Amino acid sequence: MIECQKHLFDIPDGVTYLNAAYMGPLLKSSARIGADAVHKKLNPWDIKIDDFFDPPNRYYALAAKMIEANANDIAIVPSVSYGTAIAAKNISVKAGQKIVVMADQFPSNVYPWIDLAESNDATIETVPWPSDDNWTRAIVDAIDDGTAIVATANAHWTNGTLIDLVAVGEKCRQVGAALVLDLTQTLGVTPFSVKDVDPDYMVVGSYKWLLGPYSLGFMYVAPRNQNGKPIEESWITRKGATDFARLVDYKEAYEDGARRFDMGEKSNFINIPIAIDAMELLVGLGTENVAAYIKTLTDYIAERARSIGLNVADEQQRVSNLIGINFTSGVPEGVAEKLAEKKVYVSIRGDSIRIGPHIYNDKADVDRLFDVLESSL
Numbered sequence: 001m002i003e004c005q006k007h008l009f010d011i012p013d014g015v016t017y018l019n020a021a022y023m024g025p026l027l028k029s030s031a032r033i034g035a036d037a038v039h040k041k042l043n044p045w046d047i048k049i050d051d052f053f054d055p056p057n058r059y060y061a062l063a064a065k066m067i068e069a070n071a072n073d074i075a076i077v078p079s080v081s082y083g084t085a086i087a088a089k090n091i092s093v094k095a096g097q098k099i100v101v102m103a104d105q106f107p108s109n110v111y112p113w114i115d116l117a118e119s120n121d122a123t124i125e126t127v128p129w130p131s132d133d134n135w136t137r138a139i140v141d142a143i144d145d146g147t148a149i150v151a152t153a154n155a156h157w158t159n160g161t162l163i164d165l166v167a168v169g170e171k172c173r174q175v176g177a178a179l180v181l182d183l184t185q186t187l188g189v190t191p192f193s194v195k196d197v198d199p200d201y202m203v204v205g206s207y208k209w210l211l212g213p214y215s216l217g218f219m220y221v222a223p224r225n226q227n228g229k230p231i232e233e234s235w236i237t238r239k240g241a242t243d244f245a246r247l248v249d250y251k252e253a254y255e256d257g258a259r260r261f262d263m264g265e266k267s268n269f270i271n272i273p274i275a276i277d278a279m280e281l282l283v284g285l286g287t288e289n290v291a292a293y294i295k296t297l298t299d300y301i302a303e304r305a306r307s308i309g310l311n312v313a314d315e316q317q318r319v320s321n322l323i324g325i326n327f328t329s330g331v332p333e334g335v336a337e338k339l340a341e342k343k344v345y346v347s348i349r350g351d352s353i354r355i356g357p358h359i360y361n362d363k364a365d366v367d368r369l370f371d372v373l374e375s376s377l
């Protein structure tokens, strides 16, 4: 079991930050690396051609390691919506077919499908909230021969209820549906392997659980989809891009693998080194170990919540890193203000409080949260 990693972060003693689902903090080392990277541009003559390619190559390798893919299957994207737009551009949908999504799914993995359905006379099938929290069964049951695409995640972003992607992937393959995943709320802190799930596309933003910068993420594109069309035509994705003297010898061919899907200016000299630093930590600790550590905290949250009569999903129906506490008759008045006053940071969503602990949290953080909740009931 790994230990609490709070020493690596700049979180003051008076702050209880339990909201990685909103935004993860940078590591202190990443902030130093980012500051150095900003300063490097004071002297652009020191930025060499290799600096355009070597850091992205390291980032692909770390991303690939995290999901058991090849570095060549990874593209650098600025946002989840950019990745889902690539997927939507490359999956064909016929009139009358269905695109399956979950109720209240995060919009970046919904809007492109609404658009694609509208322009092809297809329909969106929204799987309603399952009363038993069993999203896996509900989604698998919704997939049939008429399903063109399943756009989903490893957990519902609002409360951490779990989706077994191995089962969903299997059903997709049975009926020939494409599988598009947004793993922004779980990747790096919950094990995931493209070998087990075999998605067509998987995209993740780096600024939450991956402890990275904003405006950067990565995308896995299954080898079978790597002949697709990107959504922009950048010089850096074409063959021979390393030869800066010959960029106007326009090339028809893209670089191999998923390179064609990279965003323009993929070599962001500030964001990429920051993201690499955090990915090195997470990959070094190991996703299984990180997940096991965080699960001790979400399990403790579940135990504390139940002991005062509050609702949480059963252990088998929730992901290790994210948990929602549901107040059947609404979050009690004044809780938000009290949490803010005590500098306890969580998200309030409707009748629920969403808690996202990470490797910098410990049980004392959970105790401080419950001090506020218990005094508010």
Ligand SMILES: Cc1ncc(COP(=O)(O)O)c(C=O)c1O
Residues within 6 Å of the ligand: 021, 022, 078, 079, 080, 081, 082, 106, 108, 157, 182, 184, 185, 205
């Ligand atoms: C599940 C999920 N996906 C994606 C995002 C961010 O999407 P984008 O990168 O398109 O802004 C969020 C942000 O809250 C999220 O919770």
